Amino acid sequence: MLAPILVGLLMLTGWELAVRITNTPPYLLPGPLLILQTLIQDGPQLLPAWWMTMKIAVTALVAATLSGLLVAILFAQSKWIERSFFPYAVLLQTTPIVAVAPLIIIWLKNNTFAALVVCAWIVAFFPIVSNTVLGLNSTDPSLVNLFKLNQASRWQTLYYLRLPTSLPYFLAGLRISGGLALIGAVVAEFVAGTGGAQSGLA
Structure with missing residues (x-):
């Protein structure tokens, strides 16, 4: 039960790091933190x-x-x-x-x-x-x-x-x-x- 959660967290962390390291524009690929922020803001x-x-x-x-x-x-x-x-x-x-x-x-x-x-x-x-x-x-x-x-x-x-x-x-x-x-x-x-x-x- 714990393994899928850990894998998911690792994938999200890797996603966020990849977006920040490559300076990918948000309109092409937003990071998980930006998505969460937008969901809260535009809820x-x-x-x-x-x-x-x-x-x-x-x-x-x-x-x-x-x-x-x-x-x-x-x-x-x-x-x-x-x-x-x-x-x-x-x-x-x-x-x-x-x-x-x-x-x-x-x-x-x-x-x-x-x-x-x-x-x-x-x-x-x-x-x-x-x-x-x-x-x-x-x-x-x-x-x-x-x-x-x-x-x-x-x-x-x-x-x-x-x-x-x-x-x-x-x-x-x-x-x-x-x-x-x-x-x-x-x-x-x-x-x-x-x-x-x-x-x-x-």
């Missing part, structure tokens, strides 16, 4: 901005989790639906958020918060869908046959077998989407150039 302005960015990221993550889980269940229940719509989910993931964010902000110009949430949702949606679908399709076929032998319905098999099996995959996708939602929120704020009451960290 009243940074805290509301941080809270706004976190609200956007959390809202987008919740929306991505609910919609991604629903879509994944539909994909797992019907191979035709999966083959028909999964390529569009991939397309949604590969679309650069910087390219689509201005369009979304224009379409939702009367609600900047909703526009930023949609941008962050686009980034966070796919990992939950892909991981959950993989988990639902990884169910042991012998267990599926056992449920069929006991005349379990499709939804009973889903609820009592497929969903518990897919839980580790779903949590892995949720972990990825959590980071992506925050990145998407900051990038969307940067592209939008928000200001005033709805401004975030960007």
Whole structure:
């Protein structure tokens, strides 16, 4: 427990010494002490901005989790639906958020918060869908046959077998989407150039 703390302190000390020895300008690479001083000095302005960015990221993550889980269940229940719509989910993931964010902000110009949430949702949606679908399709076929032998319905098999099996995959996708939602929120704020009451960290 003590080793990571010592390593962190050594890294911060080395960082501060490197900045001072090389006389690196603060706008290129500020030292840890300057960062701490700025955080204390500008805390009243940074805290509301941080809270706004976190609200956007959390809202987008919740929306991505609910919609991604629903879509994944539909994909797992019907191979035709999966083959028909999964390529569009991939397309949604590969679309650069910087390219689509201005369009979304224009379409939702009367609600900047909703526009930023949609941008962050686009980034966070796919990992939950892909991981959950993989988990639902990884169910042991012998267990599926056992449920069929006991005349379990499709939804009973889903609820009592497929969903518990897919839980580790779903949590892995949720972990990825959590980071992506925050990145998407900051990038969307940067592209939008928000200001005033709805401004975030960007």
